[in-house]
Amino acid sequence: MRSRQGLIRLLSVLALMAGLALMTAAYAVSANRPQSSVAHTKSVGTFRAVIDTIDYLDTSQAYTAQSLWALWTVYETLVTYRHVAGAAGYQVVPGLASLPKISRGGKVYTLTLRKGLKYSNGKPIRAADFKCTMKRDFLTASPGVGFYDTIVGAKKFETSLKGDIGGIKTKGRTIKITLTSPRGDFLTILAEPFAALVPCGTANQDLSANPPPASGPYKIGPNPDKNRGFSLVRNKYFKPTKYIPRGTPNRVDVTIVGDADAAVQRVISGQADYTNAAIPPERIGTVSNRGQLRLRKSANTYYFWMNTRVYPFNKLKVRQAVNMAIDRSALVKAVWGGLGVTTENILPPTYPSYRKLTLYKRNVAKARQLINQAGAKGADVTVWGRQVSDSQQSTTLYASYLSAIGLKTTLKFLPRSTYYTTIGNSDTKAQTGWARWLEDYPHPLDWFDVLLNGRNIVHENNNNFAYYSNAKTNRLIDGLKKPPALTPAVNKRWANVEKLIMQQAPWAPWSNRTFPEFFSKNMGCISIQRLYGIDFMKVCRK
């Protein structure tokens, strides 16, 4: 009896000790858990964002960073990017399909859709929808069609708008894409929102007011208005994967407010959680105390292009003089209050093929000399810019630098909606002006092939505003389309192409901008995806 009581007593003590040990372990774990863990954060509920502008809510048309920021979570592509911050965010991972099997020297991509995929209306996502999506892009004159014209049959379809795109074949859940020639950036092109699947039979027009069903974690709520606002609500048919999370907010309310001060004030007053407003430089100090201000370094380059086919910029010495005349650090300071880095490069520093160029040290006297040598002193130059604050300021400063070296400048500002189409029309014969490029996808081809390959100059909607065409660099760019991966050797070749182009100076690049992103004080888990910006799918409340 005594031994039995002792045994019970012993077991009780052991149980008590085990319980204490468990409690201690639990306490230790929770004490060491990072602040963003669920135990210390509240549910997000509705995430309220204030955005300055949206162009479209239709993936075939949307082509601004702000639109893609929202649509990336609504319409999934066959392959996609990781929802992580930093350079890892550039990694292409499975989306609706597996990573492709690439064969025939990089000309054939074979992908398999995941099982059981459904749109937000409950209908199954089919492999055939990819071909319908591509055809819809061509039929709606999507700005992204140029990325897909290497698919066999695409160019013919683009011209006739009838028939089939023979290079896309589907069977069951398998999609087989055949290219006319290998493209090293095709995987990243497949991850572009232009290739986000929509059902066959979707109307071939802008559906921003009545968007197609979603395939991503969220769907667009009823009655969206791209000029006033819209909501993103959960897509109940979406199944999270290793790479595509469910998203922490139950709902995202997006309000469009063009005025930066008004947008910031909404966050400060608690009416919104986040804004991407372009905060005026001298307000950075006051704003940063009243919320959480983060700086986002996206892959962008701001530059002044010079039309190499029009006097006086058809002369190399004039273009080189311009590069020597502009004060890049003054531009960054004046336009963005220092929120940016100066550059003479085409590629931004985020690229592994980036090698810093210092070809044109500022020397106004030498620039004047070059202008005189070129016989361009007193030449009439119209400088083009957009009717947007930062473009107006930088273009005005740029014109003052051109005047300082002996060119006679006149400024011409166009509305945002018509600027690029006007300067991209060869009939305009625009001499020089402002431009910027934000990467579509993380590959040098997105820069050099689109903006500086002479073989891609077109009469309308041209992106090569400098009308730069050099046989050697054209050949080098075309040659670099084939390698499937950006190895150190390939990156070195790209760096060489960049140097050769900048020696011809079709551009005067001046900055890589840093974007302010402003959050309310109670937001946490802020993650910046390198391509798409603030990843609201990961936010939490403190």
Added chain:
Amino acid sequence: MAEPATDFTLDTAQVLAEEEHGASIVGRSPWYLAWRRLRRNYIAFIALFVFVVIAVACSLAPIYAHHIAHTAPNATHTEDIVNGKQVLSAPVIGTDAQGNVVVEKAGGVLGPTWWHAHGRFVLGADGLGRDVAVRLLYGGLNSLKIGIGSALICVMVAVLLALLAGFYGGWVDWIITRSFDLIWAFPVLLLAIALGSALSINGFHHFGISISPHSLWIPTLVISYVYVPYVGRPLRGQILSLREKEFIEAAIGQGASPLRIMFSDLLPNVASTALVFFTLIIANNILTEAGLSFLGAGVQPPNPSWGTVIQEGQERIISAPWLTLAPGIAIVLTVLSLNIFGDGLRDALDPRAKVRVEH
């Protein structure tokens, strides 16, 4: 007992003559009488003086820029150091442990030096390192040119159309007044913005006339066009009533040509009204020009006007309020002085009111 000589009547003339010890009564023209009334209005003269000072200062803008400020209105000096301060300085930004931005040192533009920098940047610098005082004066010059020019064109065209409409009547009057109605149907500022925006992109190149988009003629003509009905309609009404007067009938009966009647009989009777309108509408047009330029539909950058200077300074309204205050005060003073002088001129020139008071 003689009545005090406050209002001009025939009795007053008699009294004045008696006071002058039998001096003979000399007839005075209405203009002279108006001048006498006006010169007693000291407030109006002060206002006129203020306007003249502003106009003279603005017209001396090139001299000020070259000899005193040693710069040009569009010249940028972002990297210059004045009195030990940089004209344009960027904030020094760091980040805290959470990755939030922390401003370690605020940036900004050079504030007013108030003549401590030998005439440079008296009113400070703007966001592109340009001298605000120089841009203010050049801007005033442009604003005054547009304001006065558009007022002149507007009143001349309005008078001409009113004369034609009022004298001929019938279908001529119908066409002209319907044209006024058409222009008047649009909110004047919206119409001006629409026209200004459209013409400021490519200019005007029609009917053998070529005007560059940067020319000051664009805002001048746009503003004068939209305000023609506002001057034309009241003048037309006045001419319609004058048309029925006996002296016009007499002139017609004598065989005077329509042109003679319009310019020799009708026009002098509306001249004072037109003159008052001219003065008042200059102020109105300066305000309209400032509004258009602020919205990007008037004077095109980098050319300064008071409106563009305000627009360029609005982003820094908290850290550098003088960028918007200086042109704002200039507009207020100019418009106020013109309005006060215009009121005084109207009081002096408008004999109808005096006659009405007499009866």
